[in-house]
Structure formats: C-alpha cells, structure tokens
Amino acid sequence: MPKFSYIAIESASGKDKKGVIESASAEQAALDLKAMGLLPTSVNAAGGGLRAPAAKTGSSGQSGASAAFVPKPEPKAKKKGAPMTLGKVISNQGLAVFTRQLSTLVNAGMPILRSLETLARQERNPAFKYVLEQVSETIKSGGTFSDGLLQHPKVFDRLYINMVKAGEAGGVLGTVLDRLAKFMEKAEKIKGKVKAAMTYPIIIAGVAVLIVSALMVFVIPKFQEIFDGLLKGTPLPLLTQFVLGVSNFMKNNIIATLGIVAAVFFGFKLGVKTKSGKNALDWFQINVPAFGPLFLKAAVGRFTRTLGTLLSSGVPILQALIITRDTSGNVHVAAALNRVHDRVKEGEGVGKPLEATKIFPTMVTSMVEVGEETGALPEMLTRIADTYDEEVDNAVTSITSIIEPIMIVFMAVVVGTIVIALFLPLVKIIQTLSGG
Numbered sequence: 001m002p003k004f005s006y007i008a009i010e011s012a013s014g015k016d017k018k019g020v021i022e023s024a025s026a027e028q029a030a031l032d033l034k035a036m037g038l039l040p041t042s043v044n045a046a047g048g049g050l051r052a053p054a055a056k057t058g059s060s061g062q063s064g065a066s067a068a069f070v071p072k073p074e075p076k077a078k079k080k081g082a083p084m085t086l087g088k089v090i091s092n093q094g095l096a097v098f099t100r101q102l103s104t105l106v107n108a109g110m111p112i113l114r115s116l117e118t119l120a121r122q123e124r125n126p127a128f129k130y131v132l133e134q135v136s137e138t139i140k141s142g143g144t145f146s147d148g149l150l151q152h153p154k155v156f157d158r159l160y161i162n163m164v165k166a167g168e169a170g171g172v173l174g175t176v177l178d179r180l181a182k183f184m185e186k187a188e189k190i191k192g193k194v195k196a197a198m199t200y201p202i203i204i205a206g207v208a209v210l211i212v213s214a215l216m217v218f219v220i221p222k223f224q225e226i227f228d229g230l231l232k233g234t235p236l237p238l239l240t241q242f243v244l245g246v247s248n249f250m251k252n253n254i255i256a257t258l259g260i261v262a263a264v265f266f267g268f269k270l271g272v273k274t275k276s277g278k279n280a281l282d283w284f285q286i287n288v289p290a291f292g293p294l295f296l297k298a299a300v301g302r303f304t305r306t307l308g309t310l311l312s313s314g315v316p317i318l319q320a321l322i323i324t325r326d327t328s329g330n331v332h333v334a335a336a337l338n339r340v341h342d343r344v345k346e347g348e349g350v351g352k353p354l355e356a357t358k359i360f361p362t363m364v365t366s367m368v369e370v371g372e373e374t375g376a377l378p379e380m381l382t383r384i385a386d387t388y389d390e391e392v393d394n395a396v397t398s399i400t401s402i403i404e405p406i407m408i409v410f411m412a413v414v415v416g417t418i419v420i421a422l423f424l425p426l427v428k429i430i431q432t433l434s435g436g
Contacts, residue, residue: 003046004029008038009113009139020046089155090128092191096184098128103177112173113139131155144168159306159327166314176313183309186385187302190392194298197291197396197403204407208414213250215418220247223422230429243421282330286359290402294395299333300364301388308381318345333359350377 001022023029026043033040105115120132135148146165149156167176271277285295310320325337336357343353351369354360371380
C-alpha cells in the first residue's frame with residue numbers, strides 16, 4: 001500500500017505529531033488519522049520533500065498516482081499588537097466563564113486548539129481575545145496549552161497553570177478544566193458574599209460623610225452669624241467652638257480639605273502595599289471583632305478548596321502547598337502554610353503542622369488528619385470547604401442584620417453631637433432674651 005507522511009495535531013494535548021501511515025489514498029489516510037484522534041494538517045505522498053500537488057484528472061476522469069490530501073489553509077490574519085488595557089485583562093468572573101465554556105467544549109470531544117479558536121472568535125473583550133489567539137499560536141507551534149498560559153502570567157495565575165499542566169500530564173484535561181471552573185465559580189460566589197457584607201456599611205458611612213459635610217459647609221455658618229449677632233463677647237461652649245472651628249476650616253479651605261481626604265485615601269492605599277502595612281491589614285482583617293471570623297472562615301474555605309482541587313487533579317502535595325500559599329491572599333495564612341510546607345517536606349503529614357500554626361480551627365485540622373489516615377484527603381478538604389462556605393453564608397447574613405442598627409446609631413451620634421453643639425448657645429440666647 002502507498003505510504004503517506006503526515007503532520008497532525010493530537011486532540012488530547014494539542015501537540016503537533018509527524019509520522020508515516022500506509023493507506024489506499026491520501027483522503028483515506030486523513031480519515032484514518034482522524035479515527036486515531038489526530039487532526040491532520042497535511043498529508044503527502046512519502047518520499048517528497050514538499051507537499052504533493054493536488055490530484056490531476058486525466059481524460060478517463062481518474063486521479064493520478066501522485067495525488068495527496070492537502071487541507072485548504074485558512075487565510076492568516078495580519079498580526080496585531082496587544083490592545084491597551086487599564087487594569088486587569090479580564091475579571092475573575094469572566095475567566096471563570098471562559099474556563100466553564102472551555103471545559104464544556106473539551107469534554108464534548110473538541111480538540112483544545114479548535115476550542116480556543118472557537119472561544120476567541122466569539123470573545124468581545126479585545127485584550128483577552130488577543131491572549132487566546134497568542135495561546136493558540138503557541139499550540140500551533142508545537143507547544144502545549146500550559147506552555148501558552150505560561151506566557152500570560154498576569155491573566156492565568158500559578159494555580160490555573162499548574163492544574164492545566166497536571167491535566168495534560170494525566171490525559172484528563174477536560175476533567176481538570178471542569179474542576180477548575182467549579183473552583184473559580186465557588187471562589188467568586190464567596191468573594192461576592194463577603195463584598196456584599198462590606199458594601200452596606202461603606203454606603204452608610206459615605207452617606208453619613210456627605211450629610212455631615214453639607215451641615216458643616218452650608219448650615220452651621222448660618223448659625224454662627226446668629227451667635228455673633230446675639231452673643232457679642234459671650235464665650236461659646238467648648239463643643240460649639242470645636243464644631244464651628246471645623247466648619248470654618250472646611251468652608252474656607254475646601255481645596256485643602258479635599259487634599260487631606262485624598263492624602264489619607266492614597267496614603268492608606270500605598271501603605272497597605274508595603275510589607276508592614278500588608279501585615280497590619282491582614283492581621284486586622286482576621287482579628288477585628290464581628291468581621292474577623294468572617295474573613296478567617298473565607299480564608300480557610302479558600303485554602304481547603306484550593307488544596308483539595310490541586311490534589312484531586314494530580315498535583316504533588318509539596319507543589320500544591322506552595323501554590324496554595326501563594327494564592328491564599330493573607331500574609332499570615334501564607335506564613336502558616338509555608339511552615340506546614342517545610343514540615344511536610346521533612347516527612348510529616350499535613351494535619352499536625354496545620355494544628356501547630358494556631359490559625360486553622362481544630363475541626364479543620366482534625367478532619368485533615370482523618371482524611372490522611374483514610375487516604376481520602378482531597379475529598380475531605382472539599383467537604384471542609386463546602387462546610388465553611390455555608391458558614392460564610394450564615395456569617396454574612398448575621399453581620400448584615402447587626403450592621404444596620406449599628407450604622408443608624410453611629411449616624412444618630414454624629415448628627416446629634418452637631419445638633420447639641422448648635423442648641424447650647426440657642427438656650428443661652430433664649431435665656432438672655434427672656435431676662436431682657
């Protein structure tokens with residue numbers, strides 16, 4: 001039988017593969033390659049250094065012996081530079097949607113390259129579309145999907161890349177993508193609930209600041225004119241003097257006031273980016289009353305779900321602990337996981353070192369030990385994560401119900417203090433007029 005040299009793409013890994021196949025014709029060779037799980041890009045008669053020419057049809061209507069199957073190449077688009085972006089190329093929620101779509105296509109039997117090209121065509125975000133096109137080009141050049149992801153570390157973090165790499169190594173990329181999509185969807189759901197718990201007090205505090213500012217700039221100066229006209233030479237109460245002083249400063253120095261507010265805001269933003277500032281903020285988050293347990297539960301849930309997902313995907317325990325440490329989002333949790341990694345590296349299990357950190361609850365460490373003893377650590381970690389996700393839900397509900405009366409009392413105290421400061425001189429004015 002005739003021999004044909006071919007270049008094809010493996011459906012599972014997306015790698016290029018070259019070889020020789022025996023078949024009755026080039027068309028049949030292409031069909032045989034597809035049956036083997038390969039996507040042929042060129043099939044040539046063996047022995048030729050170039051692609052064989054298309055079949056020539058003689059007077060009898062039969063093809064010549066040198067016929068070869070050469071798929072029609074797609075027209076190449078002109079290369080474009082990366083679009084300018086402000087901030088992240090794609091949001092975490094958008095990346096979760098992409099991962100879910102990609103896992104669906106791959107699990108349906110579509111090759112990874114074709115799946116990426118399909119998603120790239122329908123992508124509306126030009127920056128992320130460019131990233132997908134670059135990843136596709138890497139696969140076409142003979143690289144793997146994870147090789148393409150490595151070129152875009154600002155879009156795909158270490159957790160994402162290592163899970164994909166483990167899926168490629170085990171030949172279960174579709175399964176791993178499905179786990180990764182579920183992980184990201186769960187993480188976004190929890191993050192959304194925590195943000196929702198923080199949004200309400202921030203809005204109330206913002207409204208309180210606007211109300212107090214309006215009183216200071218527009219209302220209190222009117223009262224000062226009354227006091228100056230009716231209480232000439234009479235000293236005002238200390239509380240009233242303080243409120244009038246703040247009002248005068250804000251009214252006469254609006255630019256300076258806005259500058260102070262901006263300096264405090266940007267100073268805080270820059271401060272938390274320093275090592276000491278980040279340490280202080282992360283410690284405050286997990287220790288502040290009311291909100292501390294919520295942030296700690298969210299951190300524990302993220303840790304257990306990340307580690308469980310990595311282990312179930314085939315990532316080694318030491319590498320999984322490093323990835324989990326780097327994606328923990330809290331420097332104190334990261335330091336604890338670093339100590340756990342060092343002790344596991346020395347041959348210990350995970351449960352005892354976790355307990356020694358004094359950060360993770362006893363229930364977590366006990367369930368981890370049980371999981372290690374039964375050989376079902378990934379499943380146990382996922383179960384812990386589900387439990388803590390429910391606890392975060394309950395904590396968000398309870399905190400939201402507590403915050404409302406607290407913020408109302410806070411606004412009442414602030415506005416009430418201003419009202420008292422203004423009415424103390426009014427009482428003296430009434431007494432003066434009554435005596436006159």
